[in-house]
Amino acid sequence: MTGRGAYRLRLALRDLGAASAFLAMSLSGQVPSWTAALFVATLGLALLDVRPFARHVRESALALLGSVLVLWAMVASGHMDLVVAACACAALLTAQRMLSGHGAAVDQQVALAGLLMLSGGAALSADLGFLPCLCAYTLCTSLSLALGEVERAAPAGAAPPAAPSLRAAAALTGVALVGGVLFFVAFPRLSWNLAARRGGNSFAGAVVGLGDRVRLGGSGELKSNPRIVLRAQLDPDPGVDTLGAYWVAYRFDAFDGLEWRGQARPGRPLQRLTLARGSPGALSQHIELLPAYGSRTVVAIDHPVQFSMATAQLPSYSVRTALVPVGDESVRLDGAASGFSYYASSVLRGEPASDDAATRARRLALPPRLDPRVPALARELAGNATDPAQIARRLEQRLQQRYRYTLELPGPVEDPLADFLFQRRAGHCEDFATALAILLRTLGIPTRVVTGFYGGERAASEYVLRAGDAHAWVEADVPGGVLRLDATPAENRSAASATLLGWLLRAYEALEVRWVHGVVDYSFADQVTFLRGVGSNPARKQLPAAGLPWAWAGTAATLGLLGVLLFLLLRPGPDEAQKLGDELHRLAARVGLLAKDRWLEELPSTSPAVPQQLRRAVSRYLEARFGTRPLARGERRALLSAVRDALRAPRPV
Amino acid sequence: MRLADVLAQVRRWLRPPRTLRVTRAGRTYIVLTMGIGLGALNTGNNLLYLVLGVQLATIVASGLLSEASLRGLQVRRLGADAAFAGEPFVYRWAVSRRRGTAFVLTLAETHPQLEGSATLALLRPGEEVVVRGRLLAPHRGPYALRGIRVTTTFPLGLFSKGRVLEVPGELLVYPRRIPAPRDVLPSDGGRGEQTARRFRAEGDGDTAGLRALRDGEDARRVHWLKSALGGKLLRVERDVEETRSVVLTLDVGAHGPALERSCEEVAARARALLAGGAAVGLEAGPDRLRPDQGPRHERLLLGALARAGLQEGAPR
Known part of the structure; x- marks a missing residue:
């Protein structure tokens, strides 16, 4: 590599390192957009080796100072978070340094500023x-x-030895990363927690946002979005890979022809909310709503009977929060936060139907401009069934059989229900649920539309729900209790596996779950569990959380082993001449003809104690190593054999 | 080998005598690492712990790499052509090692009065590289060299790790070079003697003529071709070149700056006289040098002046 090439490579690596640090910061989505634009422009200029601040260092430093003052003012006035402002300062400092020069000192400053951004x-x-x-x-x-x-140490104008130094630095990186992982696993987590700060929204932001209304005719993007919105640990653990459960978020009674809308008013905030009497076989859930969920409506496996210990995760700390019942429609979390966690308890048996007249009337209400074909269709689908439960099941089956599931919707229409039932005959879960609910109401069966999620996919020791698992179904009040009905074809109820991108995103999310468990939420308890597990058979461990440290240790060991193997494979091995030289040196030193710290060339050539064979072998080694006559095949072995024989023979003193 | 020896060897291997200096960037790096550590402890943020781990492991890995560059080095001095006090001179070392590649080595003498160093970017195994550096010695005289300090800032330039190789030696620094006085012969400080003897026909200069060989004369002066042509032995007569022979005297009784000044002046006169074709000798106390010419004699003169007035066994 020429000197110029090494110079360009060094600067490109420096700037790419800074860009990586900036990207790490930008993943939060909290970095101001103007900072990002500025940094991207800086990176472009730097990669083109355009450094306009090299001749205007003082002016650029003053501009940087001004920017810092502006950021400080924004923090003081409450318009910007302190950490975000500090990150923006680090980005500006890095950009100023990147465009200022190309010396070794500037390289180090860029690296250190990058470290600030990384932090x-x-x-x-x-x-x-x-x-x-x-x-x-x-x-x-x-x-x-x-x-x-090495560039600094190389003679002026000469090309620095880039390749060997890059190999050494790559080895350093490998050691540093493996060492970092080991430190991470082993260093005790004795946090003072004086300024704990929770990781904020991810770059993608919220994708679900379950609310108090469901409007028909929207697009169907959610089904193809595999971002994880909820994580739940169940007790007792069902131990299955696919849970296939209905997770309730919201129940709607009122439909105006276009949308379902919640009508209840929020009640009094409570720390513990009991909806119904539990039972010994209740399923306990520790649920974490992730930032991608984007709503404050709690979710639990159908039928939830109790919620408690809700915690709001704020940017700087976690705080207990209250639960707010909204009639019999939903339960909300009090306050705003990027994420929440809480405990829920559910019973899997059915609940009794409401016998309250007002409630029944609400659940039988039809939209004001109902298409007259709808009641006729309901009667036709019901056929000769008379029992409400039988009618409900028959309508559920007919809709599943006669209507097609699709996400390709035309957008807003005047009467979405009629459009679904009589025109397009295709729709998504909300269309199916609405159609079933209204058809049943025309037959006098009280119904509600329920929104939430369907599914539950096992990841490590817990279950996750994705944005694409968002679902809608129907609850009908029939004699004997509430009947859950799902008119959506079974194969379309949970997240659709569509494109390669979707597959990749799901793989990413699976990794993210492991990341969150193994890294982000790694705690002192995990360390204790890990240490207890060391030395014992990991297969016998009772606590599933301890699996991740084992995985970490295994990964670190594997990476280290791979690094050593790569080093052994990639390093240039000694050639035949060098091997011959080493062996001759060893033999000569062993019999005292040559001190260990002397060179083979310093072997006394006139001493009678040095056998002729050894002299010849040394001469041949020098020819092969530094001359132009390489060793022939098998020559090294022959020479060494002759030397060994000569050294075994008695020699003159 | 006794157990104590083995343990001592292991201890030496584990804790080799090294010096470690933190560079300016290294200080900032350490402060940042400590800040990240405090941040991790304060917040309990695991990603900060991860960054901290990588930072600390980088320091350790950097130390391992720099140690790998310093182990097993062999350095010998090749010296300088001429070293004059107060001006930089080129000094050479030969560096080699049997195994492993070494990066970014800086070589310097441990003598506290010798400034300057030489840098080597890469040293491959089994290769001997001559490294040239510019040193600066403040005074004349013999400098007793005890060791060569080898340092490296590889790989990140955050730390400068060094070791000292015990290599005894000596560097003789000639007196400071000053302009020669207008009258190069001293008025009284030395014994200036100008000889203008001209021994015609006994010199080694240009051919002056031919004449018959007399009895007892050296037959090597015979011009055999002309003798054969003339039928009698003819010998060549050559001019004797005029040579100035000067013996400079140094008063070694002087001390301190006066002695230094005197040495510098005599050295300047000697150089000027030698450059003018004179044979120059020296009387410096008990040391005497006969008048002679040539670069080798100049070095002898300068060497004698470098040591003049300095006690034996008490080098700088």
């Missing part, structure tokens, strides 16, 4: 993308700094 990213985000950013930053910065060191 800011750690404080702002808990995204899985942080890990590759950290690796890329460590690698690029190490390579760049190492290249800068």
Whole structure:
């Protein structure tokens, strides 16, 4: 590599390292957009080797100072979070340095400013993308700094030895990353928690946002979105890979022809909310609503009977929050936060139907401009069935059989129900649920539309729900209790597996679950469990949480082993001549002809104690190593054999 | 081998004598790492713990790499062509090692009065590289060299790790170079003697003529071709070149700056006289050098002046 090439490579690595650090910070989605635009422009200029601040260092430093003052003012006035402002400062500092020069000192300053951004990213985000950013930053910065060191030491105008130094720096990165993982696993988590700060929204933001109304005719993006919105640990653990459960969020009574709308008013906030009497076989759930959920409506497996111990995760700390019942429609969490966690308890048996007249009237209400074909269709689908439960099941089956599931919707229409039933004859879960509910109401059966999620996919020791699992179904009050009805074809109820992108996203989410468990939520308890597990058979461990430290240790050991193997494979091995030289040196030193710290060339050539064979072998080694006559095949072995024989024979003193 | 020896060897291997200096960037790096550590402890943020782990492991890995660059080095001095006090001179070392590649080595003498160093970017195994550096010695005289300090800032430039290789030696620094006085012969400080003897026909200069060989004269002066043509032995007569022979005297009784000034002045005169074709000798106390010419004699003169007035066994 030429000197110019090494110079360009060093600067490119330096700038890419800084870009990785900035990306780690940007994953949080909290970095101001103007900062991001500025940094991207800086990166472009730097990669083109355009450094306008090199001749205007003072002016650019003043501009940087001004920007810092503006950011400080924004923090003081409450318009910006302190950590976000600090991150923006770090980004501006890095950008100013990147455009200022190309010396070794500037390289180090860029690397250190990048470290500030990386720390800011750690404080702002808990995204899985942080890990590759950290690796890329460590690698690029190490390579760049190492290249800068050899460039500085090389004679002026000469090409620095780039390749060997890059190999050494890459090895350093490997050791640093493996060491970092080991430190992470082993260092005791004795946090003072004086300024705990929770990772905020991810870059993608909220994707579900279950609310107090369901409007028909929207697009069907949710079904193809695999982002995880909820994690739940169940006790007792069902132990199945696919849960196939209905997770309730909202129940609607009122439909005006276009949308279902909640009507109840929020009640008094409570720390513990009991909806019905539990039973010994209740299923306990510890549920975490992730930022991607984007709503405050609690979710639990149908039928929830109790909610408690709700916690709101704020940017800087976690705080207990209250539960607010909204009639019999939903339960909300009090306050705003990026995420929540709470405990829920559910019973799997059915609940009794309401016998309240007002409630029945509400659940039998029809939209004001109902298409007259709807009651006729209901009667036709019901056929000769007379029992309400039988009628409900028959209508559920007919809708599943005669209507097609699709996400390709035309958008807003005047009468979405009629459009679904008589025109398109295709729709998504909300269309199916609405149609079934209204058809049953025309036959005098009280119904409600319920929104929430369907499914539950096992990830490590818990179950996750994705945005694509959002679902709607129907509850009908029939003699004997509430009957859950789902008119949506069974194969379309949970997240649709569509494109390659979707598959990739799901794989990413699966990794993210492991990331969150193994890294973000790694705790002192996990460490204790891990230490208890060391030395015992991991297969016998009772606590599933301990599996992740084992996985970490295994991964670290495997990475370390791979690193050693790669090093052994990639390092240039000694050639035949060098092997011959080493062996001759060893033999000569063993019989006292040559001190260990002397060179083979210093073997006394005129001493009678040195056998002729040894002299010839040394001469041949020098020819092969430094001359142009390489050793022939098998020559090394022959020479060594002759030397050994000669050294075994008695020699003159 | 006794157990104590083995343990001592293991201890030496584990804790080799090294010096460690933190560079400016390294100080900032350590402060940042400590800040990240405090942040991790304060917040309990696991990603900060991860960053902290990578930072600390980077420091350790950097130390391992720099140690790998310093182990097993062999350095020998090649010296300088001429070293004058107060001006930089080129000094050379030969560096080699049998195994492993070493990066970014800086070589310097441990002598506290010798400034300057040399840098080597890469040293491959089994290769001997001559490294040239510019040193600066403040005073004349012999400098007793005890060790060569080898340092490296590889790989990240955050720390400078060094070791000292015990290699005894000596560096002789000639007196400071000053302009020669207008009258290069001293008025009284030395014994200036200008000889203008001209021994015609006994010199080694240009051919002056031919004449018959007399009895007892050296037959090597015979011009055999002309003798054969003339039928009698003819010998060549050559001019004797005029040579100035000067013996400079140094008063070694002087002390301190006066002695230094005197040495510098005599050295300047000697150089000027030698450059003018004179044979120059020296009387410096008990040390005497006969008048002679040539670069080798110049070095002898300068060497004698470098040591003049300095007690034996008490080098700088």
